[in-house]
Amino acid sequence: MTDRTIQEQVVKYLGDVHSIEKQALPQVKAAPKIAGDPVLADAFERHIGETEEQIRRVDERLEELGSSPNKIKDLAGSLSGPAFVLFAKSQPDTPGKLNSHAYSYEHMELAAYELLSRVARRGQDDETAAVAQSIAGQERDMANRLEDWDRVVDASLQAVGRDDLDEQLNKYLADAHAIEAQALQMLAVAPKIAGDEQLKQAYEHHHEETEAQQERIASRLEARGASKNLLKDVAMRLGAINWGAFFAVQPDTPVKLAGFAFAFEHLEIASYEQLRRVAERAGDPETARAAEAILAEERSAAETLWNGFDRALDASLDKLGVAA
16 A cells, blocks of 8 residues: 655655754854864855755745645754754864764765655656755765865864874774774664665675774774773764664665765764874874775765665655655
């Protein structure tokens, strides 16, 4: 039995991206003040107007389709956005943490609009597909502006002081170890809810890669006489367990999972881009090479997920019983 039509699903995804933008707006408004560099601040400043316009365009499209935003989801997004700003401000390397999160968030938005566009095209809703593709282009451009990794690292090191690069490098390695702990938990759940055999195999393959990545980071910490941050590792793992529960109850689990995993890969990419540069500045070529090798694997995993979006979408629409 068909639970909803393809056009009803288009409206549902429009509501989702509206909530994502409501979460993004307070973050991007606060970001220029804590970016730590005028060029990075300008990138965020420019995106404020873009985000406001994106909300207006999604609002307009919902109205044209006889619907309206989900007020509960919008409120949740508006309230959770500032929470990350407070977290970033609390970190000694605020510019780097801010940039990593923003880079990941832009890719979450990119994935959301790409998937909206694909659903709209299946429903022959060319207007919504065009709006989604236009906004996706803006999100991609913003992500590209954030890829000034040398500038990000310089701003972060300036915030904490450059006198003890070895200690800073140890902290970046510990952060990478914690992120991999989070990834492992998520990837342990992902194959069970992937909804597609090829995606299931992709998640399983990357789980094996991630185990090796974490071991490599642990090896570098040991070689440097440093240790992982157990509190961060546990906190990250617990966060990933909560995500697993969240995805398990979503009616369109496969596509939500694929979009989030795509964004998480870019959180890791941002982290390893910065780790590599800190290692180079600290005169640790072994750690720099390890970061470069892991970066290649994270980029490959992100590309695999992007190429699997149609499969994830098919699995989700089938689960929902959606028919055009």
